[in-house]
Amino acid sequence: xxxxxxxxxxxxxxxxxxxxxxxxxxxxxxxxxxxxxxxxxxxxxxxxxxxxxxxxxxxxxxxxxxxxxxxxxxxxxxxxxxxxxxxxxxxxxxxxxxxxxxxxxxxxxxxxxxxxxxxxxxxxxxxxxxxxxxxxxxxxxxxxxxxxxxxxxxxxxxxxxxxxxxxxxxxxxxxxxxxxxxxxxxxxxxxxxxxxxxxxxxxxxxxxxxxxxxxxxxxxxxxxxxxxxxxxxxxxxxxxxxxxxx
Numbered sequence: 001x002x003x004x005x006x007x008x009x010x011x012x013x014x015x016x017x018x019x020x021x022x023x024x025x026x027x028x029x030x031x032x033x034x035x036x037x038x039x040x041x042x043x044x045x046x047x048x049x050x051x052x053x054x055x056x057x058x059x060x061x062x063x064x065x066x067x068x069x070x071x072x073x074x075x076x077x078x079x080x081x082x083x084x085x086x087x088x089x090x091x092x093x094x095x096x097x098x099x100x101x102x103x104x105x106x107x108x109x110x111x112x113x114x115x116x117x118x119x120x121x122x123x124x125x126x127x128x129x130x131x132x133x134x135x136x137x138x139x140x141x142x143x144x145x146x147x148x149x150x151x152x153x154x155x156x157x158x159x160x161x162x163x164x165x166x167x168x169x170x171x172x173x174x175x176x177x178x179x180x181x182x183x184x185x186x187x188x189x190x191x192x193x194x195x196x197x198x199x200x201x202x203x204x205x206x207x208x209x210x211x212x213x214x215x216x217x218x219x220x221x222x223x224x225x226x227x228x229x230x231x232x233x234x235x236x237x238x239x240x241x242x243x244x245x246x
Contacts, residue, residue: 003116003123004031008040008063009055009084014105018053018084021112027120037061041069049079051119053103056085067099080122082115098147118151125152144193146172146183155181157198161223163190163207173226175212202238203231216242 005028009015015033022030031049034040038061040052056063063083070078081098086105100122101115125145145152155172164171164180165187171180183190191201201207206228208221215222218239220229230238 001120001123001127002027002029003050003119004029005051005053006031006040006043006049006079007033007053008035008037008058008066009053010035010058011055014055014084018112021109022053024109025113025116028116037063037066041066044070044079050123051100051116052079052081053084054081056083057087080119082119122152144190146181147185148181148183153181157195157209158211160199160209161212162209162226162228163187163199165205165207200234200237200241202234203229204233210241218242 005022007015007018007022007030009018012035015035019030019033022028028051031047032040032043034043035058037054037058040054041061043049054063054066061069063081063085067081070081080100082101082103083099084103084105084107100118103111103115142158143154143156145154147153155174159174159176161173161175164173168184168186170183170185170187170190172183173180187201187205187207191199191207194207198211199207199209202221208223208228212223213221214224218230220227222228
């Protein structure tokens, strides 16, 4: 697989380095190099690419602004982005913009290649086989992919105990781990990815794995040593489930 790329940086030396690294990487193909995010955007209107190595601080249009523009067009369908910047304070913002990685200048080829490999792995993951294998489809339905830091982590559905929603994150509590997985997503977005026959939202802040419930009351469920409340908003759905316990 070959990924077509743009390199965008208003610093000539930094731009030249990224272009050199791209040409040095067999699975990357340089489709254009720009010192302006606006010029890069014009290119993308005519020639879509798979990946952008994108500086953040640039005149006219910043890298994060360009990322937001691209995300508004076709969320999740546009080119993936690897930010390149000399300022680490943009790391969280880059994460929120669903960047694949964040390279802090000055970076070397080993660091660049590590980020490029993430992009390749992501592209291969999204590529659908021409003839789906039923066994592979079934296996895929037994897992969920969560973005943890700057990588996708596969989590087995049967390993999930419950999921706790925070402000901008979710904590996924697992049977096999003492510490939960922290992922930058909303509880609602994650709820839509989970099979309804195995998981239920019982509170604005909690989704539970139905087969991990050890005991129930009208107001709560218990999973291991944790007592999780059922809020009024989800009482009707929960009572239907509870009727199967009585």
